[in-house]
Amino acid sequence: MNVEKSRKLFQESRAIIPGGVNSPVRACKSVGTEPVFIDHADGCHVFDADGNSYIDYIGSWGPMILGHRHPAVIEAIKVVLEKGTSFGAPTELEVQLAELVIEAVPSIEMVRMVNSGTEATMSAVRLARGYTGRDLIVKFDGCYHGHADTLLVEAGSGIATLGIPGSPGVPESVVQNTLSLRFNDIDAIKDLMERKGEQIAGIIVEPIGGNMGMVEPVPGFLETLSSLTEKNGSLLILDEVMTGFRVAYSGAQSLYSIQPDLTCLGKIIGGGLPVGAYGGRKEIMEHIAPQGPVYQAGTLSGNPVAMAAGIATLTELKKPGFYESLDKRSGRLSKGLSEAARKAGISATSARVGSMLGLFFTQVQVRNFEDAKTSDLDMFSAYYKGMLGKGIYLAPSQFEALFVSGAHTEEDIEETIRAAEEVLHRIRD
Numbered sequence: 001m002n003v004e005k006s007r008k009l010f011q012e013s014r015a016i017i018p019g020g021v022n023s024p025v026r027a028c029k030s031v032g033t034e035p036v037f038i039d040h041a042d043g044c045h046v047f048d049a050d051g052n053s054y055i056d057y058i059g060s061w062g063p064m065i066l067g068h069r070h071p072a073v074i075e076a077i078k079v080v081l082e083k084g085t086s087f088g089a090p091t092e093l094e095v096q097l098a099e100l101v102i103e104a105v106p107s108i109e110m111v112r113m114v115n116s117g118t119e120a121t122m123s124a125v126r127l128a129r130g131y132t133g134r135d136l137i138v139k140f141d142g143c144y145h146g147h148a149d150t151l152l153v154e155a156g157s158g159i160a161t162l163g164i165p166g167s168p169g170v171p172e173s174v175v176q177n178t179l180s181l182r183f184n185d186i187d188a189i190k191d192l193m194e195r196k197g198e199q200i201a202g203i204i205v206e207p208i209g210g211n212m213g214m215v216e217p218v219p220g221f222l223e224t225l226s227s228l229t230e231k232n233g234s235l236l237i238l239d240e241v242m243t244g245f246r247v248a249y250s251g252a253q254s255l256y257s258i259q260p261d262l263t264c265l266g267k268i269i270g271g272g273l274p275v276g277a278y279g280g281r282k283e284i285m286e287h288i289a290p291q292g293p294v295y296q297a298g299t300l301s302g303n304p305v306a307m308a309a310g311i312a313t314l315t316e317l318k319k320p321g322f323y324e325s326l327d328k329r330s331g332r333l334s335k336g337l338s339e340a341a342r343k344a345g346i347s348a349t350s351a352r353v354g355s356m357l358g359l360f361f362t363q364v365q366v367r368n369f370e371d372a373k374t375s376d377l378d379m380f381s382a383y384y385k386g387m388l389g390k391g392i393y394l395a396p397s398q399f400e401a402l403f404v405s406g407a408h409t410e411e412d413i414e415e416t417i418r419a420a421e422e423v424l425h426r427i428r429d
């Protein structure tokens, strides 16, 4: 495959952008290759600078659940563009997106738009601390909530991919109030809340782990977090930046019947433009400035172009049958990839919730970050490179999830499975 133009662009970008990328995981360091530069995308395909096409399972790391350049989204953006791009003043579009989010997620009575998932979780943590008057925050190893200092402790995603323990530049004084436990470890959280529950401002968790690879909650884990936070006057913050509108229109909380105090959103609600949000019970959200004393602000928060993309996306997702059909195709893919590994005699375990899925090269049924790290990373790198060579664009890290979109056809799924069978067979030989 000719990737000369990407190679040249990467050489140029590395001279003037750290690592040549604007987000670390895109550099493909952990899979020992260089990134292809994407020129354009359409439906479930992305096309690189050299004209190679790929079936895309990154989907811009989650937002592109409708596929790229969905006509309704593009049209909505064009209409707004004719009226301007940013006013720094309230617009009707912000009300419309807020109404869609509140209607979709019953635990959200009031919502604030921000520009990224990081801003959403950072603000939700500050709100939990401001509302409770407490400092301690609990998170879980392998969960990634963006790069705010207070949450860069035992994080997943790029931190896990690059093996950065936390990160230099994050003072001990900041993270001393952040406790990180093992994901799915019910006894550990019970013990901690027994000992320190009264000091805990909030527990923040990805309801389904998507940043240590794909890890489902064990029965009772989320329910325990919910009951213990309620008992101790702490807040339960569900980080649904990835799972929100992904695994179900009403998010993972609707699948597990969990009523969090606060929910963080991002990715899909921006339809590919920069949007994050946090919301929850009105009596909590009313503590946010200017209604309350907890400060949070943003020049481009609620940007009209981004709102239009989000409104168009959620409007499409609401249409009957979208998730059912997506679930069917995603199930076929997950099963096909697992079968491909089995046929090649390669140990692998998989997980899937809706159109979010993962494959680990380990015999262990992955329940937490330690389990995830038993995956054979060399095997993953060879698999990643082999699939790329066959025109299948996977996340360049074992510690990420894969996403299927409404634009992936059954034929795209079958082509992907065939590619995996050939690649895994070759690796095995």
Ligand code: KE4
Pocket (backbone or CB within 6 Å): 023, 024, 025, 026, 061, 115, 116, 117, 118, 119, 121, 144, 145, 146, 147, 157, 158, 206, 210, 211, 239, 240, 241, 242, 266, 267, 276, 400
């Ligand atoms: P952003 O600040 O990247 O918009 O969102 C941070 C974030 C928060 N919470 C969860 C559950 C997330 O998955 C993310 C970001 N996800 C990563 C992919 N695993 C974004 C990709 C990247 O960092 O380039």
